[in-house]
Amino acid sequence: MKQKLFAVGWFCFSVLYLAGGWGLNAGTPQKPGPGFLPRIVGVGLLVLTGLYLWQTLRKPGEPQNACGPFHLKSVLGLAAGLMAYPFLLFHLNFILATFLVVYTMLWILKYKGPVWDSLIAISLAVMSFSVFALGLGVSLPSGPIEEIFYRLRG
Amino acid sequence: MEMWPSLVHGFSVALQPMNLIYALAGCILGTVTGILPGIGPLGAMAILLSFTLYIDATGAMILFAGIYYGAMYGGSTTSILLNIPGENSSVITCIDGYQMTLRGRGGAALTVAAVGSFVAGTISIIGLMVAASLLGRAALQFGPPEFVAIAVCGFVLLMKLGEESLLKSAIMIFAGLALCTVGTDYLTGTLRFTLGVEGLIQGIEFLPVAIGLFGISEVLETASASLDAGRAKKMKFRELLPNREEWRRSTAPMLRGSVIGFLIGLIPGPAPMISTFVSYITEKKISKRPKEFGRGAIEGVAGPESANNAAVGGAYVPLLALGIPFTPAMAMVLGALLLHNITPGPNLIQEKPNLFWGVIASMYVANFMLLFLNLPMVNVFVNVLRTPRQILLPIIVMLSLVGVYSTSASALDLFILGICGILGFAIRRVGFKPAPLIIAMVIGPMLENSLRQSLLITGGDFAKVIFRPISLTLYAVAVGVIVLPWLWGRRSKPPVPKG
Numbered sequence: 001m002k003q004k005l006f007a008v009g010w011f012c013f014s015v016l017y018l019a020g021g022w023g024l025n026a027g028t029p030q031k032p033g034p035g036f037l038p039r040i041v042g043v044g045l046l047v048l049t050g051l052y053l054w055q056t057l058r059k060p061g062e063p064q065n066a067c068g069p070f071h072l073k074s075v076l077g078l079a080a081g082l083m084a085y086p087f088l089l090f091h092l093n094f095i096l097a098t099f100l101v102v103y104t105m106l107w108i109l110k111y112k113g114p115v116w117d118s119l120i121a122i123s124l125a126v127m128s129f130s131v132f133a134l135g136l137g138v139s140l141p142s143g144p145i146e147e148i149f150y151r152l153r154g
Numbered sequence: 155m156e157m158w159p160s161l162v163h164g165f166s167v168a169l170q171p172m173n174l175i176y177a178l179a180g181c182i183l184g185t186v187t188g189i190l191p192g193i194g195p196l197g198a199m200a201i202l203l204s205f206t207l208y209i210d211a212t213g214a215m216i217l218f219a220g221i222y223y224g225a226m227y228g229g230s231t232t233s234i235l236l237n238i239p240g241e242n243s244s245v246i247t248c249i250d251g252y253q254m255t256l257r258g259r260g261g262a263a264l265t266v267a268a269v270g271s272f273v274a275g276t277i278s279i280i281g282l283m284v285a286a287s288l289l290g291r292a293a294l295q296f297g298p299p300e301f302v303a304i305a306v307c308g309f310v311l312l313m314k315l316g317e318e319s320l321l322k323s324a325i326m327i328f329a330g331l332a333l334c335t336v337g338t339d340y341l342t343g344t345l346r347f348t349l350g351v352e353g354l355i356q357g358i359e360f361l362p363v364a365i366g367l368f369g370i371s372e373v374l375e376t377a378s379a380s381l382d383a384g385r386a387k388k389m390k391f392r393e394l395l396p397n398r399e400e401w402r403r404s405t406a407p408m409l410r411g412s413v414i415g416f417l418i419g420l421i422p423g424p425a426p427m428i429s430t431f432v433s434y435i436t437e438k439k440i441s442k443r444p445k446e447f448g449r450g451a452i453e454g455v456a457g458p459e460s461a462n463n464a465a466v467g468g469a470y471v472p473l474l475a476l477g478i479p480f481t482p483a484m485a486m487v488l489g490a491l492l493l494h495n496i497t498p499g500p501n502l503i504q505e506k507p508n509l510f511w512g513v514i515a516s517m518y519v520a521n522f523m524l525l526f527l528n529l530p531m532v533n534v535f536v537n538v539l540r541t542p543r544q545i546l547l548p549i550i551v552m553l554s555l556v557g558v559y560s561t562s563a564s565a566l567d568l569f570i571l572g573i574c575g576i577l578g579f580a581i582r583r584v585g586f587k588p589a590p591l592i593i594a595m596v597i598g599p600m601l602e603n604s605l606r607q608s609l610l611i612t613g614g615d616f617a618k619v620i621f622r623p624i625s626l627t628l629y630a631v632a633v634g635v636i637v638l639p640w641l642w643g644r645r646s647k648p649p650v651p652k653g
Contacts, residue, residue: 025342032609055321086568
């Protein structure tokens with residue numbers, strides 16, 4: 001099922017890409033335009049993904065657990081943290097956003113318990129802020145908490 | 155610049171205190187990532203890519219060379235002691251290395267692997283010096299049609315020698331080419347596939363894609379599997395010494411493995427891994443005791459371990475001489491150079507001698523460091539396996555996020571990182587490998603520029619683009635690689651019995 005879903009996804013992507021590439025000016029062989037390579041790539045991708053889709057649909061369904069064990073909760077938790085981070089970063093600023101995301105990851109990965117998880121998450125957030133913002137001078141989103149560290153540094 | 159005086163100059167660069175620190179840091183990081191299953195040198199290089207902005211280009215190259223070499227050394231440690239290949243290039247070492255450990259000769263296997271890696275590293279560096287200089291000089295004669303041919307031939311070899319099916323590799327290469335067409339067309343200023351998103355006008359950045367596909371997807375892969383770590387018994391220094399017979403039987407496989415590894419390293423594809431298989435098969439075929447293979451033959455450790463290290467030196471040749479990365483690790487190295495506005499190519503040796511010879515000299519230094527660092531500290535490095543993954547994984551994710559943010563301060567890049575991480579994990583689960591995509595994404599702009607320039611120069615005559623001595627040879631190689639095995643397969647098929 002996974003393979004089939006992927007094959008359909010790849011095919012849809014290639015159709016959309018080719019449609020986008022077709023709208024660009026391909027020029028002529030003497031003077032190739034911005035759509036020249038996208039058109040070649042689009043056609044190639046469509047043929048290849050079409051072949052892959054055809055192969056996948058002809059094949060019988062793959063056995064269960066063909067790719068080994070899968071801890072779905074851990075993966076989904078890390079992925080959710082990853083995707084949520086950009087939103088949190090610009091709304092809660094660096095230290096709070098980092099604390100929340102790291103704490104959630106530790107909780108999902110079942111480390112030691114709320115106290116240890118909080119301590120590790122706080123340490124990681126503060127240490128990374130100190131290294132990157134205070135040490136390397138990276139401009140990280142800052143609010144009142146980060147201001148305290150800037151003031152402490154002087 | 156003559157080769158030997160240049161190398162001496164290179165040592166004066168490599169032995170500067172800061173560069174020694176980068177080499178040491180690279181060796182330690184590489185060894186640790188080589189030991190930890192699931193977090194490989196590609197992941198480490200991808201994650202550290204953004205941080206190389208804070209050091210000079212030579213330092214960045216030295217750090218990456220240390221990581222790459224260190225990972226090759228580190229991978230063998232867990233393969234031999236625990237039957238856990240830290241790297242896919244050390245899978246083959248498990249076969250005989252672990253059997254030697256069960257027979258109480260694990261220490262000797264570790265020493266032979268380390269010495270073999272050192273010998274191979276040294277031989278491959280000499281090969282790299284000679285080959286890169288010669289190829290670099292020859293490449294000065296190359297024009298855009300030749301670069302198109304190199305890219306096409308490279309893609310075909312990558313598809314054919316990749317770890318996945320031909321069709322899946324081809325899809326990944328075309329997907330990589332598709333990604334690099336996003337953004338502003340450099341010749342006409344036309345916007346392509348930007349979907350109205352302002353952040354995509356400059357194109358999709360290499361950094362978040364590379365970190366996502368290699369760093370984050372490896373983290374997700376590790377999180378999806380068991381988080382239990384292996385335990386190895388403590389190794390005494392005396393146990394590390396091979397006996398005279400073991401030394402005698404290892405010498406020739408080390409030398410053969412070095413040559414095999416270097417030559418395979420020149421070819422696109424997962425060179426370190428392929429070189430170990432070729433070396434193992436070669437040793438088994440020419441051995442007087444083939445039945446010992448699989449039961450703890452020292453040749454089965456010495457050959458492959460030398461080969462995977464030599465392949466590293468070989469892989470640097472096309473990058474330093476032509477500016478074309480043929481392996482994902484070299485794509486990372488190129489990424490680091492591009493971050494410093496350095497485009498490697500035939501002129502690199504003349505224009506940046508400090509960088510070129512400094513990196514080569516630092517490879518010698520890294521090999522020395524690894525030899526004297528890894529064996530005495532084998533017990534320390536094996537303990538790395540005990541680090542709780544539950545702590546390690548969030549740290550790697552945070553380093554990746556902050557690293558990407560620090561280079562662009564863009565929320566879009568953070569989203570691309572996340573999407574590529576999840577996509578990289580998902581495609582691995584259905585048997586795709588991200589390496590061809592990342593290589594295509596790096597080579598793509600060069601291919602497009604060269605193709606359009608070639609057509610402009612020749613007035614749109616494809617025959618003039620293809621029928622040039624070097625180009626035609628490369629296209630013939632590409633066609634041969636696809637057609638010959640197919641023809642061979644048809645001829646050697648047994649006839650189907652009638653009825």
